[in-house]
Amino acid sequence: MALASTLLFAVVAWFAVTNSPGWPRVQATFFSPSAALESLPDIARGLLVNLQVLVVGGLLVLVVGLGTAALRTLRGPAWAPLRILATVYVDLFRGMPLIIVLYLVGFGFPALGLQGVPTSPFVLGTAAIVLVYSAYVAEVFRAGIESVHPSQRAAARSLGLTHRQTMRIVVLPQALRTVTPALLNDFVALQKDVGLISVLGAVDAVRSAQIQVGQTFNFTPYVVAGLLFVLLAVPSARLADAVTARARRRQQSGSLL
Amino acid sequence: MSVLELRGIMKAFGENVVLRGVDLAVDEHRVVALIGGSGSGKSTLLRCASLLETVDDGQVLLDGEDVTDPRVDADRVRRRMGVVFQAYNLFPHLSVLDNVTLAPTAVHGRPRAEAVEEARGLLGRIGLADKALEYPDRLSGGQQQRVAIVRALAVRPRVLLLDEVTSALDPELVGEVLALVREVAGQGMTIVMATHEMGFARQVADTVAFLDGGVLLESGPPGQVLGDPEHPRTRQFLARVIDAGRL
Ligand SMILES: Nc1ncnc2c1ncn2[C@@H]1O[C@H](COP(=O)(O)OP(=O)(O)OP(=O)(O)O)[C@@H](O)[C@H]1O
Ligand SMILES: [Mg+2]
Numbered sequence: 001m002a003l004a005s006t007l008l009f010a011v012v013a014w015f016a017v018t019n020s021p022g023w024p025r026v027q028a029t030f031f032s033p034s035a036a037l038e039s040l041p042d043i044a045r046g047l048l049v050n051l052q053v054l055v056v057g058g059l060l061v062l063v064v065g066l067g068t069a070a071l072r073t074l075r076g077p078a079w080a081p082l083r084i085l086a087t088v089y090v091d092l093f094r095g096m097p098l099i100i101v102l103y104l105v106g107f108g109f110p111a112l113g114l115q116g117v118p119t120s121p122f123v124l125g126t127a128a129i130v131l132v133y134s135a136y137v138a139e140v141f142r143a144g145i146e147s148v149h150p151s152q153r154a155a156a157r158s159l160g161l162t163h164r165q166t167m168r169i170v171v172l173p174q175a176l177r178t179v180t181p182a183l184l185n186d187f188v189a190l191q192k193d194v195g196l197i198s199v200l201g202a203v204d205a206v207r208s209a210q211i212q213v214g215q216t217f218n219f220t221p222y223v224v225a226g227l228l229f230v231l232l233a234v235p236s237a238r239l240a241d242a243v244t245a246r247a248r249r250r251q252q253s254g255s256l257l
Numbered sequence: 258m259s260v261l262e263l264r265g266i267m268k269a270f271g272e273n274v275v276l277r278g279v280d281l282a283v284d285e286h287r288v289v290a291l292i293g294g295s296g297s298g299k300s301t302l303l304r305c306a307s308l309l310e311t312v313d314d315g316q317v318l319l320d321g322e323d324v325t326d327p328r329v330d331a332d333r334v335r336r337r338m339g340v341v342f343q344a345y346n347l348f349p350h351l352s353v354l355d356n357v358t359l360a361p362t363a364v365h366g367r368p369r370a371e372a373v374e375e376a377r378g379l380l381g382r383i384g385l386a387d388k389a390l391e392y393p394d395r396l397s398g399g400q401q402q403r404v405a406i407v408r409a410l411a412v413r414p415r416v417l418l419l420d421e422v423t424s425a426l427d428p429e430l431v432g433e434v435l436a437l438v439r440e441v442a443g444q445g446m447t448i449v450m451a452t453h454e455m456g457f458a459r460q461v462a463d464t465v466a467f468l469d470g471g472v473l474l475e476s477g478p479p480g481q482v483l484g485d486p487e488h489p490r491t492r493q494f495l496a497r498v499i500d501a502g503r504l
Binding site for chain 1: 304307309332333335336337338339340342344345346347348349350359360363364365405408409412
């Protein structure tokens with residue numbers, strides 16, 4: 001039934017679009033098979049750049065996010081400066097649009113003209129993405145850390161574990177379990193946002209498409225690049241769904257494992 | 258010399274002054290039962306004694322050493338005490354065996370094989386040898402609390418602090434946990450236990466201490482404190498407990 005109604009809707013929508021007066025022109029400029037085929041190799045090569053940013057950036061985000069979250073959960077007045085610094089960082093970069101951070105980092109840093117500051121759009125783009133995403137992920141981690149019952153910490157400390165051991169052996173493993181679905185969702189978002197490094201001139205999938213559009217005045221390469229990003233995101237999105245469903249089932253059965 | 262001695266312990270949470278100078282000395286092989294109304298500060302006192310909470314004033318002495326001295330490394334002190342709480346004791350992501358071997362290996366640096374062997378022995382003694390590789394959520398509440406007690410014993414503590422270890426349990430599971438505490442006490446472990454189980458306190462404790470208004474109002478042998486209390490407030494408290502059917 002659900003399948004039938006979905007199909008019916010798709011068919012109706014399909015006819016509505018293909019019978020519209022502008023369709024032939026749209027088809028030629030956005031869905032040209034020959035243009036798609038021609039642009040595919042360059043865009044695929046560009047996508048490799050995006051994948052590199054994704055892998056390197058993703059790993060850095062995990063490390064920086066976790067570190068920031070750990071700083072924010074430190075107690076006691078001695079840690080106040082670090083805690084405040086981490087809070088300011090999170091507030092700043094969670095609030096700022098990624099595109100603006102990209103511009104500021106990507107064009108601001110090289111403009112300083114400092115020795116040793118990298119000027120590659122790949123490096124600067126990755127840095128900007130890491131700055132923004134780490135702020136998000138830090139909050140995800142922090143929520144996870146705080147979701148672990150305080151008695152667990154007390155139990156660990158009472159056994160003589162240090163604060164560090166308590167975090168590493170008792171709190172973080174439990175926190176990670178809770179936040180995995182949220183982390184995967186952020187990862188799906190990251191997969192498409194890596195396409196934004198093109199604004200700095202990195203020749204990634206989006207930039208490759210842009211170059212070809214500029215040469216041919218046919219917009220099909222954008223569609224190709226967009227579809228490639230979708231293909232990239234689908235497996236992680238399904239994985240995120242599955243993990244979320246599993247976490248919910250666990251919660252409903254009242255068990256922590 | 259007492260194993261554990263509390264001197265003038267004061268503790269407030271903001272405006273709420275919970276402990277106003279508690280003195281208590283616990284000698285080796287002795288069992289002290291800490292009784293008192295809900296909110297009287299029993300848990301707070303045990304948390305202060307186990308250095309999970311910093312005291313505002315007063316001292317905690319473990320084997321005569323002032324462990325509240327800021328120069329003392331609290332982590333090292335906690336290794337010498339065992340603590341069991343009301344609930345959420347076991348680590349849910351670790352197997353029963355790993356729960357028990359964690360402190361011996363990670364804190365005391367004992368070889369894993371040795372710690373595992375000893376843990377299996379301890380689990381065997383409480384009839385849970387076959388649950389060693391299970392995760393805590395597969396155990397009943399009573400089994401979990403018994404594992405928690407065994408985990409606290411695995412580091413061979415100088416003193417065992419028990420905070421109402423049966424009050425989160427279904428009534429039919431209370432007995433097995435109390436039986437284990439009784440056995441541990443019988444083997445000579447020094448114990449301080451906060452409890453609402455007056456009958457159990459009467460049987461097992463050498464001393465019953467009544468915490469009220471932030472001080473230990475009355476303490477002495479169970480027969481005296483529970484049977485013929487001096488203080489009117491102790492009598493009131495016990496009367497309420499009897500009404501609730503717990504004596
Ligand atoms: N971490 C805390 N922050 C603020 N107030 C606290 C904290 N822990 C305990 N208190 C307060 O201290 C008082 C004593 O609490 P405590 O848990 O020690 O009592 P208790 O005797 O163990 O009670 P119960 O029999 O219900 O367990 C209560 O008023 C409680 O609200
Ligand atoms: Mg309590």
